[in-house]
Amino acid sequence: MTRTTTGPFDVKLLPQEDPADPSGIARLLLDKAFHGELEATSRGQMLGLRTANNTSGGYVAMEKVTGTLAGRKGTFHLMHYGVGRRGTNTLTLEVVPDSGTDELEGLTGSMRIVIKEGGAHYYEFDYAFEPKA
Numbered sequence: 001m002t003r004t005t006t007g008p009f010d011v012k013l014l015p016q017e018d019p020a021d022p023s024g025i026a027r028l029l030l031d032k033a034f035h036g037e038l039e040a041t042s043r044g045q046m047l048g049l050r051t052a053n054n055t056s057g058g059y060v061a062m063e064k065v066t067g068t069l070a071g072r073k074g075t076f077h078l079m080h081y082g083v084g085r086r087g088t089n090t091l092t093l094e095v096v097p098d099s100g101t102d103e104l105e106g107l108t109g110s111m112r113i114v115i116k117e118g119g120a121h122y123y124e125f126d127y128a129f130e131p132k133a
């Protein structure tokens with residue numbers, strides 16, 4: 001059975017500059033705190049770029065989430081894939097298969113990020129637990 005939970009989260013992006021890299025690809029460290037039914041912290045890395053006109057770009061990221069989901073404690077990994085095309089954004093976040101540990105073993109799902117007016121970040125997380133094999 002799939003469940004949905006929503007809540008706010010705080011995010012810090014820490015740029016990791018490499019002056020010798022001419023690619024234009026930025027690398028950032030992620031530091032997040034989720035609140036609500038998902039009460040957790042996460043750490044991760046993101047690679048991204050914007051085009052010269054600053055209206056398009058893309059990013060990929062991986063992060064490890066540690067905490068509780070619906071009272072179940074453990075860790076899991078999220079994989080991000082985002083594309084911005086002339087001001088229209090598509091963003092996909094998926095739980096990495098078989099990455100759940102402890103009470104989060106068998107976790108599957110996808111997450112949406114909603115940025116509200118003023119910059120507040122929220123998550124919408126559709127998730128389920130696969131039965132153990």
